[in-house]
Amino acid sequence: MTPNNNQTSKTPKQPRVALVFTPFWDAPCPPIGISYIKAAIKDFSECKVFDMNIRHGGKKGSLNPEKLAKEAPDMFRKDIEDILAFNPDIVGFSLFHLNYQTALYIMKMIKTLRPEIYTVIGGPHTSYVYEDLMKTFKFIDFCIVREGEDAFRTLIESIKSGHSIAHANIISQRKSIIDILVGSKPRQNQLVSVYPDFDDFNLDTYPVKMLPVMLTKGCSRDCNFCGLPNVFGGYRCRSPEDVLQEIKRDIKTYNVTNFMFTDALINSNITAIEELCDLIIKEGLDIKYAGEAFPDISAKLLYKLHKSGCRFLWISPETGSQRLMNEVFNKKVNIDRARETIINTSNIGINVSTWLMIGAPSETEDDLNQTIEFARSIKPYCVELVFIPFYIFIKSKMFREYKRFNIKELIRLGPFDIFYDYISESGGIYPFQKRVQLAEQLWNEFNRDQAFIFADGHNQDNKIYSYSTLFSDAFKK
Numbered sequence: 001m002t003p004n005n006n007q008t009s010k011t012p013k014q015p016r017v018a019l020v021f022t023p024f025w026d027a028p029c030p031p032i033g034i035s036y037i038k039a040a041i042k043d044f045s046e047c048k049v050f051d052m053n054i055r056h057g058g059k060k061g062s063l064n065p066e067k068l069a070k071e072a073p074d075m076f077r078k079d080i081e082d083i084l085a086f087n088p089d090i091v092g093f094s095l096f097h098l099n100y101q102t103a104l105y106i107m108k109m110i111k112t113l114r115p116e117i118y119t120v121i122g123g124p125h126t127s128y129v130y131e132d133l134m135k136t137f138k139f140i141d142f143c144i145v146r147e148g149e150d151a152f153r154t155l156i157e158s159i160k161s162g163h164s165i166a167h168a169n170i171i172s173q174r175k176s177i178i179d180i181l182v183g184s185k186p187r188q189n190q191l192v193s194v195y196p197d198f199d200d201f202n203l204d205t206y207p208v209k210m211l212p213v214m215l216t217k218g219c220s221r222d223c224n225f226c227g228l229p230n231v232f233g234g235y236r237c238r239s240p241e242d243v244l245q246e247i248k249r250d251i252k253t254y255n256v257t258n259f260m261f262t263d264a265l266i267n268s269n270i271t272a273i274e275e276l277c278d279l280i281i282k283e284g285l286d287i288k289y290a291g292e293a294f295p296d297i298s299a300k301l302l303y304k305l306h307k308s309g310c311r312f313l314w315i316s317p318e319t320g321s322q323r324l325m326n327e328v329f330n331k332k333v334n335i336d337r338a339r340e341t342i343i344n345t346s347n348i349g350i351n352v353s354t355w356l357m358i359g360a361p362s363e364t365e366d367d368l369n370q371t372i373e374f375a376r377s378i379k380p381y382c383v384e385l386v387f388i389p390f391y392i393f394i395k396s397k398m399f400r401e402y403k404r405f406n407i408k409e410l411i412r413l414g415p416f417d418i419f420y421d422y423i424s425e426s427g428g429i430y431p432f433q434k435r436v437q438l439a440e441q442l443w444n445e446f447n448r449d450q451a452f453i454f455a456d457g458h459n460q461d462n463k464i465y466s467y468s469t470l471f472s473d474a475f476k477k
């Protein structure tokens, strides 16, 4: 391993790894992804997590690329100094749609100032667009796609030893170290889990004192508009007992009683979630938690969820049109059942946020009216109704097989974006900006005093969208 320039007298026995989460992300609590990565490598590295996002106030300062180029040097100088002061051998970045631009800027600066440091990218945005990122940015040494625990360990071993170790999730521009990367080694549901490590976060600085936790990984469904099944795949469910132990650890170690389940769907495995609720109730844990649920929840499960502390659920059928649901979305939701679920959930005392998509391919005025009608029928039962302009998500079934959905052409919204506009042979609302306007109009009609979720940073009234307040309100009850 090449020693750092300013390590004059001693070379550390362990590689020093900085894990960085950059702005601007509307994060109510610490990120779980890099916390898992830290847990996976801390036995053989000196690892420190830098949550720059919270330091810069989450989404508050959201920047477009032009503003970023102008303001970044001053804005991020101190962050870069802090990362370099840690004297890392490797710096890993967690890339999401909302923060990849700042990550690229900071990585480039680090590489310019200290070329010997290895730069690594991981996270969902990496997994979706790594081909473009690796082709374009030579300052990225390694890219880790999908789950990073095993792959990042392997990479550190390789860097340490200077030998190539094959792993299907690692992509390299440093061919001298790793040239052939083959063989898949997905992380399996293990009996003894490694719990995420939150030691480097000051939990009192987050909008809600809350920790993320998860029961399942990947998604059990296969919606046509979603990239997740194709990219992350490998749906697994942890043992409810293991999740309970992690929650108890969090209560004891971090003095936290609020949790956010980061599962794609908290109720994808009914037996497991019921068992977890039973365990929480039996242990008498006084916790409150939030999550995302498939829009079909039985009365029995709702009762258990509420009794065990669930106070907030995203429940999103995506549309009010059964035709769109069946022919285009394939989320396999019955709209009437979804309405009933939302009403029952609210009535039992769990806050509901529902997200609906506007302007899917082939969407007619009649479909749109059904979605608006659906929204009206559930409005009294939702703490917010979010209208999302429809886009084609990279690597989704709709993206890969677009002709099957009567789409003539896909138009990328930005160079490294995951979202595409489309030109359809059979209707839909075009172009994308029109869908944004429509979504904003509906948002303003239906919502409380919050800026539209798609507004870039502050809107003209200096308001900003933040779902953090939804949690703090929900957890009071």
Ligand code: B12
Residues within 6 Å of the ligand: 019, 025, 026, 027, 028, 032, 033, 034, 036, 037, 092, 093, 094, 095, 096, 097, 098, 120, 121, 122, 123, 124, 125, 126, 128, 144, 146, 147, 148, 149, 152, 212, 214, 217, 218, 219, 226, 227, 228, 261, 262, 263, 264, 292, 314, 388, 418, 467
């Ligand atoms: C919970 C969730 C939400 C919640 C809360 C998110 C939050 N801000 O905390 C809500 C519902 C609000 C939400 C909203 C949105 N979300 Co969301 N969400 C998720 C979900 C279901 C879980 C995320 C999670 O915590 N996963 C568990 C952790 C362990 O996984 P992970 O972070 O990916 O980390 C692993 C790997 O990525 C990798 N890794 C991560 N970082 C690093 C770093 C290094 C160095 C290495 C080596 C590896 C590595 O290893 C980790 C461990 O295995 C994911 C889907 C999913 N199942 O992952 C989507 C997901 C993150 N969301 C996504 C999107 C697009 C959105 C929205 C923009 C949707 C929209 N249309 O508006 C909004 C953004 C809203 C906002 N302002 O934040 C996309 C992101 C795609 C991208 N390119 O970034 C995802 C991946 C879903 C998808 N469709 O594929 N989301």
Ligand code: SF4
Residues within 6 Å of the ligand: 219, 220, 221, 222, 223, 226, 227, 228, 229, 264, 265, 331
């Ligand atoms: S949209 Fe949600 S339920 Fe459908 S595949 Fe994606 S993560 Fe799963």
